[in-house]
Amino acid sequence: MSFFETVTMAPPDAILGLTEAFKKDATPHKINLSVGVYKDENGETPIFDTVKKAEEALLKREKSKGYLPIDGSPEYNSAVQNMVFGKGHECLASGRVATAHTPGGTAALRVAADFLHSAFPAATIWTSDPTWPNHPGVFKAGGLPVKTYPYFDAATNTLDFPAMIGALKSIPPGDVVLLHGCCHNPTGVDPTPEQWKQILAVLQERDLLPLVDFAYQGLADGLSEDALGVRTLCVPGCEMLVASSFSKNFGLYNERVGALSVVAADAEGAQRVLSQIKATIRANYSNPPSHGGAIVSTILNDAGLTHEWESEVTAMRVRINGMRELFVKTLKEKGIDRDFSFICRQRGMFSFSGLNKDQVERLKKEFGIYVVGSGRINVAGMTRNNMDRLCEAIAAVLK
Ligand code: LMR
Numbered sequence: 056m057s058f059f060e061t062v063t064m065a066p067p068d069a070i071l072g073l074t075e076a077f078k079k080d081a082t083p084h085k086i087n088l089s090v091g092v093y094k095d096e097n098g099e100t101p102i103f104d105t106v107k108k109a110e111e112a113l114l115k116r117e118k119s120k121g122y123l124p125i126d127g128s129p130e131y132n133s134a135v136q137n138m139v140f141g142k143g144h145e146c147l148a149s150g151r152v153a154t155a156h157t158p159g160g161t162a163a164l165r166v167a168a169d170f171l172h173s174a175f176p177a178a179t180i181w182t183s184d185p186t187w188p189n190h191p192g193v194f195k196a197g198g199l200p201v202k203t204y205p206y207f208d209a210a211t212n213t214l215d216f217p218a219m220i221g222a223l224k225s226i227p228p229g230d231v232v233l234l235h236g237c238c239h240n241p242t243g244v245d246p247t248p249e250q251w252k253q254i255l256a257v258l259q260e261r262d263l264l265p266l267v268d269f270a271y272q273g274l275a276d277g278l279s280e281d282a283l284g285v286r287t288l289c290v291p292g293c294e295m296l297v298a299s300s301f302s303k304n305f306g307l308y309n310e311r312v313g314a315l316s317v318v319a320a321d322a323e324g325a326q327r328v329l330s331q332i333k334a335t336i337r338a339n340y341s342n343p344p345s346h347g348g349a350i351v352s353t354i355l356n357d358a359g360l361t362h363e364w365e366s367e368v369t370a371m372r373v374r375i376n377g378m379r380e381l382f383v384k385t386l387k388e389k390g391i392d393r394d395f396s397f398i399c400r401q402r403g404m405f406s407f408s409g410l411n412k413d414q415v416e417r418l419k420k421e422f423g424i425y426v427v428g429s430g431r432i433n434v435a436g437m438t439r440n441n442m443d444r445l446c447e448a449i450a451a452v453l454k
Pocket of ligand 1: 069070089091187189
């Protein structure tokens with residue numbers, strides 16, 4: 056008997072599956088704008104200078120490869136807290152935040168899902184429609200039922216805030232609402248400061264727990280500017296979870312470095328939740344891998360390196376926003392009438408282009424240009440060198 060005979064083939068991943076297909080594609084001058092990975096002007100994904108410096112320091116300093124604690128090192132966790140909430144924030148001063156180092160933002164979300172499902176078996180998690188295609192899979196794997204609230208108005212390429220807030224007002228108390236801290240993936244459209252306040256009011260009124268996916272801090276308008284949403288929700292007495300990722304803002308994609316922070320009503324609550332999060336981690340991957348977290352912690356605990364790293368993040372953000380402008384301008388030059396100016400108002404790595412499934416398929420088949428099936432384009436993968444070819448191909452599929 057074969058146990059595995061009945062096992063069927065899983066479909067390729069909506070994002071990473073495209074990179075696998077891209078690698079096999081023999082089309083000359085192919086372009087991969089699917090997965091959210093930053094490319095510099097030469098089309099390379101560089102290692103930050105500060106990361107290299109931190110690694111050199113670690114090579115000299117590290118004396119052991121012994122296990123980290125289940126929740127990671129205290130230096131890393133407090134550096135993450137300062138970055139997310141801002142040094143001296145009330146929630147930090149009162150000790151009501153606890154953080155666990157996780158292998159990437161995805162593990163932070165998965166640990167959150169496992170914890171939420173075991174602590175609140177009746178809870179559903181509500182995600183924006185659309186959202187990162189992996190969100191439903193991660194939450195369902197943790198046992199959480201997933202439902203959606205409206206988010207994007209495709210006709211105007213803006214946030215459909217009335218529909219969003221109306222839907223949040225009808226979510227049953229006790230449920231969890233997933234929010235994107237900044238650089239909404241896939242639309243690139245975020246709430247305004249005023250809208251974040253209204254979101255907070257509804258969460259409080261309805262007794263809903265926010266889980267903020269914060270994977271792009273620094274890529275929209277600045278490191279502290281991008282924390283406005285999280286910090287707006289973080290009022291005295293509030294409770295929330297925050298999943299951080301350092302794949303993008305430290306370029307540490309393959310080191311898998313992230314964190315899950317809990318903000319509880321008080322310090323004692325934070326420790327109780329942390330104990331459950333640690334139990335979840337122990338039963339899953341036991342304790343986090345050290346290297347990526349040690350890099351982040353080395354940079355964030357050294358004023359000089361932090362300053363230099365902030366400049367590197369700024370350079371990345373400026374290049375992405377420059378590519379947005381150039382993309383819109385080049386589309387126009389290639390004779391496209393459709394108004395794509397909304398792309399300059401979107402933020403982060405992604406733009407929701409409005410290209411339909413057939414057009415996305417033609418880009419891949421006829422031009423070797425890979426974007427996500429939803430029409431999401433990784434602007435951070437555009438360069439001056441691939442721009443003409445990209446815009447000519449888009450002009451062809453729009454005809
Ligand atoms: C993306 O959305 O492309 C990134 O978050 C990478 C991934 O793991 O999907």
